[in-house]
Amino acid sequence: MRLVVLSGAGISAESGIPTFRDAQTGLWARFDAEHLATEAAFRADPALVWGWYRWRAAMVAAAMPNAAHRDVAALADEDGHALTVVTQNVDDLHERGGARDVLHLHGRLLASRCIGCSARVTPDPILAPPLPPAGGTRESPPACAACGAAFRPDVVWFGESLPTDAWRAAEAAVNACDLLVVVGTSSLVWPAAGLPDRALHAGTPVLEINPQPTPLSARATAHWPMTATAGLARLRAHVREGAGDVLRPWAG
Incomplete structure (x- = not known):
């Protein structure tokens, strides 16, 4: 079959x-997940969005x-x-x-790529130590060595194909x-x-x-x-x- x-x-x-539509907790409680998961949100406040995805990635990596x-x-x-x-x-x-x-x-939460040229690096910065604290924190995304643009989560954001x-x-x-x-x-x-x-x-x-x-x-x-x-x-x-x-x- x-x-x-x-x-x-x-x-x-x-x-x-948590499911995507569950209420956010900690630092993220005042944010709507659907508003964080957009390219516009990332470009407006990359540290906020990268920090949220780093927090989510840490949860997934620890789950079984x-x-x-x-x-x-x-x-x-x-x-x-x-x-x-x-x-x-x-x-x-x-x-x-x-x-x-x-x-x-x-897409995949435990991977990231450059928002400018799509370059990837090893180890992947979305899981690079130190991982964020349990409640999460703002964190500036690393810059791409090839083009200087920021790394973003390798997920499909709202509005993307x-x-x-x-x-x-x-x-x-x-x-x-x-x-x-x-x-x-x-x-x-x-x-x-x-x-x-x-x-x-x-x-x-x-x-x-x-x-x-x-x-x-x-x-x-x-x-x-x-x-x-x-x-x-x-x-x-x-x-x-x-x-x-x-x-x-x-x-x-």
Whole structure:
């Protein structure tokens, strides 16, 4: 069976990583995350935005994959199915959980590049010591040795296009899959929110795992109202029992 897992912040929330829409804390409490995650905000106050991303990167680096990340990887490694993970998350928990084919639609938090010439350096400055204190702090981004411009997080900010290669690979994976599993995503962020409809229009079953209903829930082949860890454990049991028959009902 060819599986695609489309994941969002909910799958990493159980590892202690706040979702993007959660209230900010500490130094960042008075800021709206969506206002910090723009090129305009970075150019207006690079120390503020770089410091926020350094704080978030430190949280991600300290977090551990949870059972849902491991169960996603086990669908391929233990259960023998072809698996592509398409994630809207900027963390690396899918990879650390064992998944090998992971497409990051919104970039990677634990990497950075020059905003001017896209140069990269090793070690990456977004994780270079000293890491920010627990509550975070303002911090000026380093300057690029090649062009003098500032380093920025290697993520997709609001108003920016998705990485072309990752998006095309995601579309191709969804076109070819036998089951699309949508887990932990609000189904509000486009164009990723359109991938389930691509599958449904092709007659491919779409299973949504989310404790709360989303705009996708009414259209999905099935909606399981549960956490990512509970849902992925249940999915693995269903896949084993189904003997590869993805056309059988995926209802609860």
